[in-house]
Amino acid sequence: MADTTPSDDEGLSAPHVLEYAYKRSLGPVLGRFFTGLRDGKIEGIRTRAGRVLVPPSEYDPESGESTDEDFVEVGPSGTVKTWAWVREPRKTHPLDHPFAFALIELDGADTALMHVVDTGSEAAMSTGMRVSPRWAAEPVGCIQDIAAFIPEDSA
Amino acid sequence: MAEHAAVIGIGQTDFDAKRLDVSQVGLIREAAERALADAELDWKDIDAVVVGKAPDMFEGVMMPELFLAEALGGVGKPMLRVHTAGSVGGSTAIVAANLVQSGVHERVLTVAYEKQSESNAMWALSIKMPFTPTMVAGAGGFFAPLIRGYMERSGAPEDTGIRVALKDRLNALKNPVAHIKLPDVTFEMIQNSPMLWDPVRYLETCPSSDGACALVIGSEKHARAASNPPAWIHATNMKTEPTMFAGRDQVMPRAGLECSAELYKKAGISDPRKEIDCAEIYVPFSWFEPMWMENLHFAPQNQGWKMTYEGATALDGDLPVNMSGGVLSTNAIGASGMVRFAEAAMQVRGQAGEHQIEGAKKALGHAYGGGSQYFSMWIVADQPLQ
Incomplete structure (x- = not known):
């Protein structure tokens, strides 16, 4: 049993740490997306209405209709639609120096992907700027296989 | 009087211990x-x-109804989430039915699910709290003493539970989506299975399953226009009581007794054993069949075991119970209540395939949850209530 700590003003209290292990099954659509990242390829999916969703989903979010495994390779470059600058990254942030979180519409996609843009300075960030992926040295099949997006002309 | 409503569409996933081939969204x-x-x-x-x-902790997705809005075509529509522990599949169907009976909506989709392979629900129910001893009991540990209580007060033969388990496991062999199928199951196999929570044996216990169940509830207009036969909803009812209070009869909860008595009254049923053709009820541990036979007024107090013993609850008995193989064979917790409600509807639609009760016209679907404290039930029939 956990230690209990008497306190003059608040009575007894004790720590209660609740830890619990989970597992996620990705299914065929996101499973293919993350496998593609491992191979340096970004794939979206075309809905029956013709829009290309990135990341792909098993359904059209507007209608609820299923998507039909109509995968489309997109990017790898894209356009920053909006962004937020992180001046003082915390330990759990993806980069250890200032960077932007951004919504990036990859070429050929109709939706924007949330990712990280590494420009070195806020002054180098702008809505509408062109970016390209900087791939991780050892891809494993997760979103961090794209280490960051960087300005297209420096890629 | 409320508007007529009917089940006009039923869908169940294939159930398995681990549906690793699909995401949560894909399953639903x-x-x-x-x-x-x-x-x-x-x-x-x-x-x-x-x-x-059932509780969000089972998959670790908080408020999954938000995450599922787009996946269930909920954009621009009202979307509700229901939670009443293990009875939730039943109460969810009832909320959907009420939206149609009230005249608010014409066609409502309702879905209940659990993807237990994403965690371990047994231990999510047995968390270690400071200042109290850890029971490490799980659901079976909670219910085993109640079963012992029933055995002692009723004087039921000790093998009643084994007989229930054998019946349900044989019924499951006729159900294409059931999770646990033991083609060679025998009385001895169940009897010799490990004692998990005395007096409950391993094969008298429900499994952990991945799966989902969905219903479309339609108004009278849509039910009459449907090409497949509708299951008309004659009555729904829910009741709740606390897990513990002084004098509570945990073996025979008052909420269940009153819930079913009211349900029958609403449905114009005066003799449930005679008027109901079959019942699909929530039996996660074998002995809950005789206990619920009494709680549901199918048998006098302390005599529910006789129905099992005499074969009344078998597929060829006078009140078949758990035609699908029941919770003992398939238990995606959140879905389990709705699967019971769906089976009742499938029976009166003549849709139950090999586990169809010939000529079933009126059926009961039942679910309970928590520490036998949430009850949800419905009566469905092949014709609308007059």
Whole structure:
């Protein structure tokens, strides 16, 4: 049993740490997306209405209709639609120096992907700027296989 | 009087211990798409969506109804989430039915699910709290003493539970989507299975399953227009009581006794054993069949075991119970209540295949949850209530 700590003003209290292990099954659509990242390829999916969703989903979010495994390779470059600058990254942030979180519409996609843009300075960030992926040295099949997006002309 | 409402579409996933082939979304859509196909409807035809599942801790997705809104075609529509522990599949169907009976909506999609392979629900129910000893009991540990209590007060023969388990496990062999199928199951196999929570043996216990169930509830207009036969909802009822209070009869909860008595009254049923053709009820541990036979007024107090013993609850008995193989064979917790309600509806639609009760016209679906404290039930029939 956990230690209990008497306190003059608040009575007894004790720590209660609740830890619990989970597992996620990705299914065929996101499973293919993350496998593609491992191979340096970004794939979206075309809905029956013709829009290309990135990341792909098993359904059209507007209608609820299923998507039909109509995968489309997109990017790898894209356009920053909006962004937020992180001046003082915390330990759990993806980069250890200032960077932007951004919504990036990859070429050929109709939706924007949330990712990280590494420009070195806020002054180098702008809505509408062109970016390209900087791939991780050892891809494993997760979103961090794209280490960051960087300005297209420096890629 | 409320508007008539009917089940016009039913869909269940294939149930298994680990549906690693699908995401949570894929699992839920498998059931929903089957229900829409059965109703011959499209996502755009649905007015509102009602989702149910057991505690969020089971998959670790908080407020999954938000994450599922788009996946269930809920954009621009009312979307509700229901939670009443293990009975949630039943209460979710009832909320959906009430939305149609009230005249608010014409066609409502309702889905209930659990993907237990994403965690371990047994231990999510047995967390270690400071200042108290850890029971490490799980659900079976909670219910085993209640079963012992029933055995002692009723004087039921000790093998009653084994007989229930054998019946349900044989019924499961006739159900294409059931999870646990033991083609060679025998009385001795169940009797010799490990004692998990004395007096409950391993094969008298429900499994952990991945799966989902979906229903489309339609108004009278849509029920009459449907090409597949509707299951008309004659009555729904829910009751709740606390887990513990002084003098509580945990073996025979008052909430269940009153819930079923009211349900029958609403449905115009005066002799449930005679008037109901079959019942699909929530039996996660074998002995709950005789206990619920009494709680549901099918048998006098302390005599429910006789129904099991005499074969009354078998497929060829006078009140078949758990034709699908029941919770003992398939238990995706959040879905389990709705699967019971769906089986009742399948029976009166003549849709139950090899486990169909010939000529079933009126059926009971039942679910309970928590520490035998949440009850949800419905009566469905092949004709609307006069």
